[in-house]
Amino acid sequence: MNSKLNIVVRIDLDHARARVIAKGHITVHSVNALYVVAKRANSLREGLDLELDISHARVDDAALEMLQASSETHHLPTKIDPQQAPCTISVLAPRRKAAVPAAAMAA
Numbered sequence: 001m002n003s004k005l006n007i008v009v010r011i012d013l014d015h016a017r018a019r020v021i022a023k024g025h026i027t028v029h030s031v032n033a034l035y036v037v038a039k040r041a042n043s044l045r046e047g048l049d050l051e052l053d054i055s056h057a058r059v060d061d062a063a064l065e066m067l068q069a070s071s072e073t074h075h076l077p078t079k080i081d082p083q084q085a086p087c088t089i090s091v092l093a094p095r096r097k098a099a100v101p102a103a104a105m106a107a
């Protein structure tokens with residue numbers, strides 16, 4: 001997987017939906033680029049439902065926690081959006097590999 005972050009935005013203004021699709025490696029540093037794109041998309045229309053699709057990205061745990069916090073609070077981080085405009089974010093996270101029990105690995 002490429003570590004370079006690639007972001008595509010699909011917007012449907014008629015249905016007040018936007019989908020931000022990110023591929024590559026999302027870290028606590030590169031997540032800010034994703035936030036900036038989300039802020040710009042959110043500013044296009046009031047009440048926009050914003051989906052962050054990171055299902056095909058490699059996401060560091062800390063970055064995923066940051067994104068999920070924004071989803072829960074309905075706001076982007078203050079340093080990205082000082083005005084704290086409401087932002088309805090849902091995060092489509094990557095699938096986590098199931099943990100393999102230690103007994104199964106020893107067998």
